[in-house]
Amino acid sequence: MNSIKENAAVADESKFEYERILTGDRPTGPLHLGHYVGSLKNRVRLQDKYETFILIADIQALTTNFEHPERLKENIFLVALDYLACGINPNLSTIIIQSMIPEIAELTAFFSMLVSVNPLRHNPTIKTEAKERGYKELTYGFLGYPVSQTADIAIFKADLIPVGIDQLPHIELARKIVRKFNELYNCNLMKPFALIDKFSKLVGLDGNLKMSKSYGNAINLSDNFDLIKTKIRSALTDENRIHPADKGNPEICTIYSYHRAFSNENLIRETEYDCKNGKIGCVKCKENLFKIIKELLEPMNERRSYYLNNKDEVWDILFTGTKKAGLIASDTLREAKESMKISYSFS
Incomplete structure (x- = not known):
């Protein structure tokens, strides 16, 4: 081709x-x-x-x-x-x-x-x-x-x-x-x-090359925030990182790929730098991502609520x-x- x-x-x-x-x-x-x-x-x-x-x-x-x-x-x-x-x-x-x-x-x-x-x-x-x-x-x-x-x-x-x-x-x-x-x-x-x-x-939560309903590795737009938080916590990260201070490889991390898709440029650069230099642990990185996705979905939830009632x-x-x-x-x-x-x- x-x-x-x-x-x-x-x-x-x-x-x-x-x-x-x-x-x-x-x-x-x-x-x-x-x-x-x-x-x-x-x-x-x-x-x-x-x-x-x-x-x-x-x-x-x-x-x-x-x-x-x-x-x-x-x-x-x-x-x-x-x-x-x-x-x-x-x-x-x-x-x-x-x-x-x-x-x-x-x-x-x-x-x-x-x-x-x-x-x-x-x-x-x-x-x-x-x-x-x-x-x-x-x-x-x-x-x-x-x-x-x-x-x-x-x-x-x-x-x-x-x-x-x-x-x-x-x-x-x-x-x-x-x-x-x-x-x-x-x-x-x-x-x-x-x-x-x-x-x-977008890669799946399990690191699969594609997020898909059939693979069970997706965050649905209609999921409630508690479920989304649970799913993000379970997402695959750099398996070589054991402790928060370990230096990571964001290029192979599912959560970092989500940051690239949803976060602003400043947060993407900050996340990459902090991960590579062991300045942020995966738990905190996932918490940051959850806040970004929650902010994205909140106006969607308002519109969804209206149409569910109509x-x-x-x-x-x-x-x-x-x-x-x-x-x-x-x-x-x-x-x-x-x-x-x-x-x-x-x-």
Whole structure:
């Protein structure tokens, strides 16, 4: 793969004007600090700059949770609640329930005719997730969800997709599929560009490379402060430090990586210096981190409390956003089918 700067799929905001963002999550449970660092924080910032569409991808959630579809409704609500708590403004961002836009499924079917199985099997994101989950046999839905993601992007005419570096292969595939569709049918669907978030991954409390619900190493945005304090206390630090006065290696410490994600520059430098010179123990360092995270989450908790007391308002936001998005999706699918010469009339 080319370097990020050279990659044709990566946006260059200095050269081009972008209008609409599409981003989203699979609703598999409450969101955590890893989601906040990797995407939510950026979405809140970007919603003031671009027209923002946020997709709650409940159909794609079934690729790894097909045994329990009955959990989707609650998880959709929990994800929407986390969005609103983080500062997603429904007056600026359109939140969409994927399964309520049938045009996505139809465009997915059309796109699936244009991609062979091998590129999907060798997609590094697919391979990594399959390995993490221990999948020996891949379902059609799991293998093909990058095609579904391409339909998500194209149906809403999004031209900018905020992703971590690990998701870049999906955007490259999306561009190839859309390009092939446009060339084959003389259509003009939007080709997406990736907006790369440089700090897009938070390690787990256990030092694992990724904070994840499935690994049980996450701090949820909805956790109460007592639980968060307990989780931080249990987090892996520099195992070679026995006493507070021992000189540490912050580069290998989970807590220091969290400071880098959440603390201001002064505290980051101070923490690094004090750790390397044995001037701060891990217990005190964890206490400092807890204060920072508590300060971050307090305004989120206030917004969360409001929406928990007004649950109907959450669903109204979801249904209103989905209805708005549905009009765009219907228009896009009509254009695609007319280009394919399969827009039938029985008048």
